[in-house]
Amino acid sequence: MSNPVTEQTGTDTAGTDTAGTAAAAAGAEKTGNEAYGKKPFKRSKSHFADRITADGRDGWPVEAGRYRLVVSRACPWASRAVISRRLLGLEDALSLAVTDPIQDDRSWRFTLDPDDRDPVLGIRFLSEAYDARETGYPGGVSVPAVVDVPSGRLVTNDFQQITLDLATEWRALHRSGAPDLYPEPLRDEIDEVMDGIYRDVNNGVYRSGFATTQAGYEEACLALFRRLEEVSQRLANRRYLVGDTITEADIRLFTTLVRFDVVYHGHFKCNRWKLAEDPVLWAYSRDLFQTPGFGDTVDFDHVKRHYYQVHTGINPTGIVALGPDLSAWLTPHHREQLGGRPFGDGTPPGPVAAGEEVPAAGRP
Amino acid sequence: MSNPVTEQTGTDTAGTDTAGTAAAAAGAEKTGNEAYGKKPFKRSKSHFADRITADGRDGWPVEAGRYRLVVSRACPWASRAVISRRLLGLEDALSLAVTDPIQDDRSWRFTLDPDDRDPVLGIRFLSEAYDARETGYPGGVSVPAVVDVPSGRLVTNDFQQITLDLATEWRALHRSGAPDLYPEPLRDEIDEVMDGIYRDVNNGVYRSGFATTQAGYEEACLALFRRLEEVSQRLANRRYLVGDTITEADIRLFTTLVRFDVVYHGHFKCNRWKLAEDPVLWAYSRDLFQTPGFGDTVDFDHVKRHYYQVHTGINPTGIVALGPDLSAWLTPHHREQLGGRPFGDGTPPGPVAAGEEVPAAGRP
Numbered sequence: 216m217s218n219p220v221t222e223q224t225g226t227d228t229a230g231t232d233t234a235g236t237a238a239a240a241a242g243a244e245k246t247g248n249e250a251y252g253k254k255p256f257k258r259s260k261s262h263f264a265d266r267i268t269a270d271g272r273d274g275w276p277v278e279a280g281r282y283r284l285v286v287s288r289a290c291p292w293a294s295r296a297v298i299s300r301r302l303l304g305l306e307d308a309l310s311l312a313v314t315d316p317i318q319d320d321r322s323w324r325f326t327l328d329p330d331d332r333d334p335v336l337g338i339r340f341l342s343e344a345y346d347a348r349e350t351g352y353p354g355g356v357s358v359p360a361v362v363d364v365p366s367g368r369l370v371t372n373d374f375q376q377i378t379l380d381l382a383t384e385w386r387a388l389h390r391s392g393a394p395d396l397y398p399e400p401l402r403d404e405i406d407e408v409m410d411g412i413y414r415d416v417n418n419g420v421y422r423s424g425f426a427t428t429q430a431g432y433e434e435a436c437l438a439l440f441r442r443l444e445e446v447s448q449r450l451a452n453r454r455y456l457v458g459d460t461i462t463e464a465d466i467r468l469f470t471t472l473v474r475f476d477v478v479y480h481g482h483f484k485c486n487r488w489k490l491a492e493d494p495v496l497w498a499y500s501r502d503l504f505q506t507p508g509f510g511d512t513v514d515f516d517h518v519k520r521h522y523y524q525v526h527t528g529i530n531p532t533g534i535v536a537l538g539p540d541l542s543a544w545l546t547p548h549h550r551e552q553l554g555g556r557p558f559g560d561g562t563p564p565g566p567v568a569a570g571e572e573v574p575a576a577g578r579p
Numbered sequence: 580m581s582n583p584v585t586e587q588t589g590t591d592t593a594g595t596d597t598a599g600t601a602a603a604a605a606g607a608e609k610t611g612n613e614a615y616g617k618k619p620f621k622r623s624k625s626h627f628a629d630r631i632t633a634d635g636r637d638g639w640p641v642e643a644g645r646y647r648l649v650v651s652r653a654c655p656w657a658s659r660a661v662i663s664r665r666l667l668g669l670e671d672a673l674s675l676a677v678t679d680p681i682q683d684d685r686s687w688r689f690t691l692d693p694d695d696r697d698p699v700l701g702i703r704f705l706s707e708a709y710d711a712r713e714t715g716y717p718g719g720v721s722v723p724a725v726v727d728v729p730s731g732r733l734v735t736n737d738f739q740q741i742t743l744d745l746a747t748e749w750r751a752l753h754r755s756g757a758p759d760l761y762p763e764p765l766r767d768e769i770d771e772v773m774d775g776i777y778r779d780v781n782n783g784v785y786r787s788g789f790a791t792t793q794a795g796y797e798e799a800c801l802a803l804f805r806r807l808e809e810v811s812q813r814l815a816n817r818r819y820l821v822g823d824t825i826t827e828a829d830i831r832l833f834t835t836l837v838r839f840d841v842v843y844h845g846h847f848k849c850n851r852w853k854l855a856e857d858p859v860l861w862a863y864s865r866d867l868f869q870t871p872g873f874g875d876t877v878d879f880d881h882v883k884r885h886y887y888q889v890h891t892g893i894n895p896t897g898i899v900a901l902g903p904d905l906s907a908w909l910t911p912h913h914r915e916q917l918g919g920r921p922f923g924d925g926t927p928p929g930p931v932a933a934g935e936e937v938p939a940a941g942r943p
Contacts, residue, residue, distance in 0.1 A: 252895060252896045253895075253896075426896070426898060427896060428898075429898055429899065432898045432901075433901060436900075436901050436902075437901070480845065480850075481844065481845035481848065481850050484845065484898065484900040484901070484902075485902075486844075486845050486900050486901070486902030486903055487901060487902035487903060487904055488902065488903060488904060489853060489856075491856070492853075492855070492856075528895065529894075529895065529896060530893075531616060531617075531892065531893065531895060532616045532617075532790070532791060532893060534790060534792075534793055534796045534848065535793065536800075536848040536850050537796075537797060537800050537801070537848070537850070537851060538800075538848075538849075538850035538851035538852065539850055539851060539852060540851055540852060
């Protein structure tokens with residue numbers, strides 16, 4: 216859930232955005248992106264936490280064709296939803312809008328579309344859907360966002376809940392052969408694993424990269440690598456994080472790991488070692504990358520340009536690093552030797568939907 | 580040869596410093612260090628190119644105890660001289676002053692010494708020796724610098740020549756068993772190899788890190804890795820760059836490679852791969868690191884703090900990255916299997932002189 220200033224929407228820390236998000240959203244503080252690294256980093260709660268459910272108890276029933284998922288392929292939080300949607304075969308039921316990886320002072324924008332306008336919602340900025348939901352909303356504009364197409368109103372930007380609901384509430388619209396990404400008997404274990412990974416890894420890389428003090432950076436960076444070492448040990452003899460199939464926990468770890476060497480290692484100073492130097496995590500990441508529904512959603516070009524060009528507070532030149540060599544993502548991983556059934560009793564998803572392919576510039 | 584603003588003194592590009600060095604040296608531009616990444620990077624000629632020779636033709640004869648070598652252990656150019664002095668056993672003949680790795684607006688300073696004053700020269704800033712040589716000198720203050728102790732005047736800051744003269748003009752004062760670092764029959768080949776390495780590697784990392792445009796960065800970064808790949812091929816089946824012994828060319832390559840993963844990979848965006856990912860160059864670097872006279876001169880703490888804290892124009896937070904893990908520098912390299920005679924007909928240098936040991940914080 217990347218917002219225009221701090222990517223701060225989240226669930227670990229109560230409170231509001233802390234780096235001028237509101238002002239930036241209103242266009243009052245044009246140096247919003249420069250705030251990175253200058254103000255303490257806190258990820259705040261998602262403001263719009265309505266849920267789209269099978270029974271429609273929040274007023275938003277699951278319905279094919281009614282909602283639009285708005286993402287940035289740069290954003291690890293939004294990318295979870297892109298992967299879940301692919302694995303579950305929800306492409307026809309829930310349409311996809313991909314924003315420009317570079318926000319401006321009005322935040323996420325549809326400048327990749329003809330006339331710089333989302334063809335379904337008819338808006339130029341995601342903030343217009345936020346405004347339609349709540350006039351004068353003072354918080355940040357974040358992805359992933361689910362928008363109600365008929366009314367143009369934002370339904371939810373609750374990135375921690377969106378994918379769980381896709382996995383459980385949207386079952387009636389899943390493809391035949393869709394995996395169970397959040398199986399009932401394993402939920403306690405999945406939740407526990409995801410909790411530590413969220414704090415130290417998913418959010419930890421941001422706490423490292425946007426730290427404003429040496430002590431704050433070191434605390435975050437050390438906790439990150441301690442957790443990665445623990446996860447690496449866990450994955451040494453098992454193919455997936457929980458059970459013997461892909462679950463929500465793997466999706467959440469993957470979206471951070473796939474960005475690790477590309478942006479977190481250098482740009483966020485998470486540099487004790489590269490992912491490619493840990494044989495277990497590197498093979499695990501390649502295994503998922505090469506699994507239909509994972510790597511085919513990743514746009515490395517969007518990832519790199521977003522991080523290096525938007526965070527001018529920590530990269531004033533805006534220069535995008537050339538490395539690392541991405542071709543290694545396609546090398547054999549040999550993780551199938553550990554067994555496991557990637558999709559459980561289900562099947563892999565089919566090809567990427569027409570029009571949703573990642574451009575060549577973003578692929579290894 | 581690191582100066583207070585741009586580390587620009589050098590030999591490849593004629594002209595003056597380009598990022599406010601003069602003003603910063605005079606205290607007029609207090610944001611000098613912030614200029615990194617904001618102005619085009621050009622390494623300019625060393626201004627003081629007198630030579631200390633056996634015959635004293637420039638007025639500076641080789642003489643035991645007369646001169647003082649001023650260095651920063653952070654600086655790759657100065658570190659060449661520290662290594663040469665060790666290998667040649669010139670410790671007693673040429674004394675050593677080590678500056679604080681963090682310059683202030685008056686540049687290199689002796690804040691590591693009692694009363695913040697060099698105990699031999701009696702000065703607080705290296706710039707005082709420059710002033711003693713030329714009143715109102717408008718250029719940058721750079722290391723390595725050789726100062727005439729009796730007069731307190733700078734003799735030379737010509738980093739390209741200083742080590743060649745230590746190897747050839749100072750022979751009468753070399754230790755017994757000193758290697759020939761610049762052997763007559765190999766000079767053409769050494770010069771040619773060093774020339775490409777200087778342009779694309781030694782200076783290339785700076786051109787990459789201080790680039791102000793995407794195109795300028797990419798040109799420098801691509802040339803750097805092309806040259807590294809060529810050098811890696813050259814070293815695959817031979818232990819040293821030229822001949823079968825250590826020469827000046829190895830010293831010059833080493834001082835860049837030893838900094839590569841620590842600062843150039845992330846801070847300077849030289850991130851196509853880490854040194855540790857190239858088996859040949861990584862083993863070559865460890866071989867030299869573990870050779871007496873090389874690794875025992877390296878202070879990783881000085882290196883990291885200098886680059887990350889001084890270049891606020893490209894690292895505004897001044898936060899020093901924790902990684903990478905340095906313990907691997909001490910692992911076996913197996914390069915002795917390639918043969919070679921590290922010191923030719925000579926012998927390795929003895930232990931580091933008392934008082935010149937690198938503190939524990941700077942060692943792997």
